[in-house]
Amino acid sequence: MPRRRTLLTTTATLAAALTATLTPAGTPVGAAPALADGLSMRPRPVQQAAADTAAERKQVITYWTEGRMEAAQPVRPPAPKGQPGTPQQGATFTAPPSRGIETQAARNPGGAWTGGGAVTRTTGRVFFTAQGRNASCSGTAVTSANKSVVLTAGHCVKMNGAFHTNWVFVPGYDRGARPLGTWAATRLLTTPQWNAGEDIGFDVAAAVVAPLNGRTLVDAVGGQGVAFNQPRRRQTHAFGYPAAAPYDGSKLVHCSGRTFDDTAGTGDQGLTCDMTGGSSGGPWMLNFNESTGLGTQNSVNSFKYSTAPDTMFGPYFGNEAQAVYRSAQTANTL
Numbered sequence: 001m002p003r004r005r006t007l008l009t010t011t012a013t014l015a016a017a018l019t020a021t022l023t024p025a026g027t028p029v030g031a032a033p034a035l036a037d038g039l040s041m042r043p044r045p046v047q048q049a050a051a052d053t054a055a056e057r058k059q060v061i062t063y064w065t066e067g068r069m070e071a072a073q074p075v076r077p078p079a080p081k082g083q084p085g086t087p088q089q090g091a092t093f094t095a096p097p098s099r100g101i102e103t104q105a106a107r108n109p110g111g112a113w114t115g116g117g118a119v120t121r122t123t124g125r126v127f128f129t130a131q132g133r134n135a136s137c138s139g140t141a142v143t144s145a146n147k148s149v150v151l152t153a154g155h156c157v158k159m160n161g162a163f164h165t166n167w168v169f170v171p172g173y174d175r176g177a178r179p180l181g182t183w184a185a186t187r188l189l190t191t192p193q194w195n196a197g198e199d200i201g202f203d204v205a206a207a208v209v210a211p212l213n214g215r216t217l218v219d220a221v222g223g224q225g226v227a228f229n230q231p232r233r234r235q236t237h238a239f240g241y242p243a244a245a246p247y248d249g250s251k252l253v254h255c256s257g258r259t260f261d262d263t264a265g266t267g268d269q270g271l272t273c274d275m276t277g278g279s280s281g282g283p284w285m286l287n288f289n290e291s292t293g294l295g296t297q298n299s300v301n302s303f304k305y306s307t308a309p310d311t312m313f314g315p316y317f318g319n320e321a322q323a324v325y326r327s328a329q330t331a332n333t334l
Contacts, residue, residue: 044327045328061168069125122222122223124170143223167185206324271284
């Protein structure tokens with residue numbers, strides 16, 4: 001039997017690596033690189049229209065009352081799928097030991113974020129209806145050409161063969177309050193690998209949200225930088241809104257440490273972190289400045305193994321994740 005994975009909504013490198021990095025202020029550092037020969041032949045991100053009319057967006061925003069948001073629960077993940085190299089049920093996962101170059105302050109297994117800064121505005125809760133049930137995830141506003149992109153996990157936009165509905169992003173969510181508004185998605189995008197087979201190594205998605213009160217998302221709340229094809233095993237800060245016990249989805253939670261490779265062959269990276277269901281889709285950031293709350297997003301909270309409840313895994317942001325981002329940032333927001 002394959003080893004059980006739990007998605008946290010409860011759930012050949014190119015010779016010249018493609019990298020697109022945006023500054024926290026939202027200005028691209030040079031134009032996005034052209035797709036390398038052969039890359040353009042890969043399957044493109046899968047897109048689904050969401051609330052793409054003004055009437056639909058009004059209906060979706062009205063749907064999400066405070067009561068429905070508070071009652072939303074992490075969704076039950078689909079049955080885990082076996083993959084070559086996946087440890088067998090009951091095997092024990094052990095995180096690599098510390099290399100001795102991190103201070104205790106640099107390692108944080110989980111706790112409420114009290115540092116303030118831009119991360120409290122750019123990170124938020126995601127709410128949607130999945131197979132008739134209201135559910136929650138986490139997401140991040142990132143810099144983009146259309147200033148309207150939210151990055152999240154693939155299972156936060158589609159699962160069990162169906163895209164979610166009533167999809168909204170609530171940045172700065174705080175104990176039921178939504179001081180920065182409720183932003184309705186007009187389009188949802190995910191990787192072809194997640195769309196076709198819910199491949200956990202490609203559990204990446206984006207939402208394009210409509211302007212609110214005449215302003216784009218990034219103009220209203222700011223945006224984090226985003227980068228792809230970066231070196232592994234780096235100091236990383238993770239954020240999210242865990243909603244399963246002992247958390248309740250009411251506040252932003254933070255973990256930090258040096259990532260390590262998943263020995264099960266998913267291609268993902270691991271991070272010591274006790275966040276629970278509902279944190280899925282929350283950002284992993286490199287070069288995070290604890291004073292300003294700005295960093296460069298490089299993954300999302302994705303899943304945990306049942307035998308390693310204190311280890312979070314996130315997909316590697318490679319060419320597939322980059323393609324999702326690039327398609328989202330050029331999409332029409334209305």
